[in-house]
Amino acid sequence: MSTSANVTKADYYEVLSVSRTASDQELKSAYRRLAMQYHPDRNPGDHSAEEKFKECSEAYQVLSDPEKRAAYDRYGHAGVSGAAQGGNPFVDFQDLGDIFGDLFGFNMGGGSRRQSRVQKGRDLRYDLTIEFEEAVFGKETEISIHRMEPCVDCNGLGTANGRGPSTCKQCNGRGQVRYQQGFFSIARTCSVCGGTGSVISDPCKTCRGDGRTEREHTIKVSIPAGVEEGTRIRYQAEGDKGPNGGPSGDLYIVLAVKPHKFFARDGHDLHCQIPVSIAQAALGAEILIPTLEGESVLKIPEGTQSGREFRMRNKGVPYLNEHGRGDLIAQVVVQTPKKLTKIQKELLRQLGESLTMENTPTPRGIFEKVKEIFT
Numbered sequence: 001m002s003t004s005a006n007v008t009k010a011d012y013y014e015v016l017s018v019s020r021t022a023s024d025q026e027l028k029s030a031y032r033r034l035a036m037q038y039h040p041d042r043n044p045g046d047h048s049a050e051e052k053f054k055e056c057s058e059a060y061q062v063l064s065d066p067e068k069r070a071a072y073d074r075y076g077h078a079g080v081s082g083a084a085q086g087g088n089p090f091v092d093f094q095d096l097g098d099i100f101g102d103l104f105g106f107n108m109g110g111g112s113r114r115q116s117r118v119q120k121g122r123d124l125r126y127d128l129t130i131e132f133e134e135a136v137f138g139k140e141t142e143i144s145i146h147r148m149e150p151c152v153d154c155n156g157l158g159t160a161n162g163r164g165p166s167t168c169k170q171c172n173g174r175g176q177v178r179y180q181q182g183f184f185s186i187a188r189t190c191s192v193c194g195g196t197g198s199v200i201s202d203p204c205k206t207c208r209g210d211g212r213t214e215r216e217h218t219i220k221v222s223i224p225a226g227v228e229e230g231t232r233i234r235y236q237a238e239g240d241k242g243p244n245g246g247p248s249g250d251l252y253i254v255l256a257v258k259p260h261k262f263f264a265r266d267g268h269d270l271h272c273q274i275p276v277s278i279a280q281a282a283l284g285a286e287i288l289i290p291t292l293e294g295e296s297v298l299k300i301p302e303g304t305q306s307g308r309e310f311r312m313r314n315k316g317v318p319y320l321n322e323h324g325r326g327d328l329i330a331q332v333v334v335q336t337p338k339k340l341t342k343i344q345k346e347l348l349r350q351l352g353e354s355l356t357m358e359n360t361p362t363p364r365g366i367f368e369k370v371k372e373i374f375t
Helices: 012-016 024-038 047-063 066-080 093-104 132-137 278-283 342-354 363-374
Strands: 124-130 139-150 176-181 184-189 212-223 232-235 251-257 264-266 269-277 285-291 294-300 309-312 328-335
Touching: 012 024, 012 047, 024 047, 047 066, 124 139, 132 251, 139 251, 212 232, 212 251, 269 278, 269 285, 278 285, 278 328, 294 309
Parallel strands: 124 251, 269 328
Antiparallel strands: 139 212, 176 184, 232 251, 264 269, 285 294, 309 328
């Protein structure tokens, strides 16, 4: 009399190490981790690893299908006893392609993964240095760049005969070569055509089959008012032409601004220092100061101290692509004369003697304040 051994199958949720409420994404992530660990390609000759791989594949095949999972949750293995018997005991090939494609670089699905020969062209960068005033008020100029453009000898086809690429004989235009590996039918990218499905057997001598050549091109550039150091201006489709008739990349113009000899920029405001005489600071005056648009009058009130700042509205930098502009901030710097005539010295001496204590601090007053600080 013969007896048969009762083999208890492991719970599918335990096989994948997930909870019974696991989402589809959690199931897929768990299966991906285990399948990569026990995949036969990673464990050649290891029968135990192959069995583990089959076990987790079977579990994922059931739990990833809503109907099979519902039956399994209600009746256990009895509810899906036919799901893993007969035919292919593993997960759908297309699903395996999603899971293993990034790891092993092949396509498990039945669909074609032919790569398009048409690609977008490369983006280009051009560094343009402009004057300070040009950044403030804008300008129009022309630049010359070198970029890839369609070859004039082959009209961008890349072939000498003008007929375009021919079908790759290695993969028959599919872009993939399929072969058997263990119990998988695997499709790898064709090494002859690089996955495009076509080859150029008679390349153009000018572009050597690329379909493009480098040529100089002149572009009119419009710099808006208010740009600053590092501003990028994008010109769409002015970069390299894409291979095989693909769209052109973009051109990015990156601005560098020369410093000004008199003005300093802070955002949209301009700063400058204006020298005045002692008499102008003490008595007040109206002086002409430079701006980026010519001279303007600045009123200096009586008793102005060195370092005081005066704000002149709307004399600064225009807001980029907006209305309005910043201010000009002029800082007064009182100049002390270095050389005086005898008459000038006498007059200053008399002035000093006539000034009250409120206007002229005495040395004693300074020493008293310092003493108070330290005591």
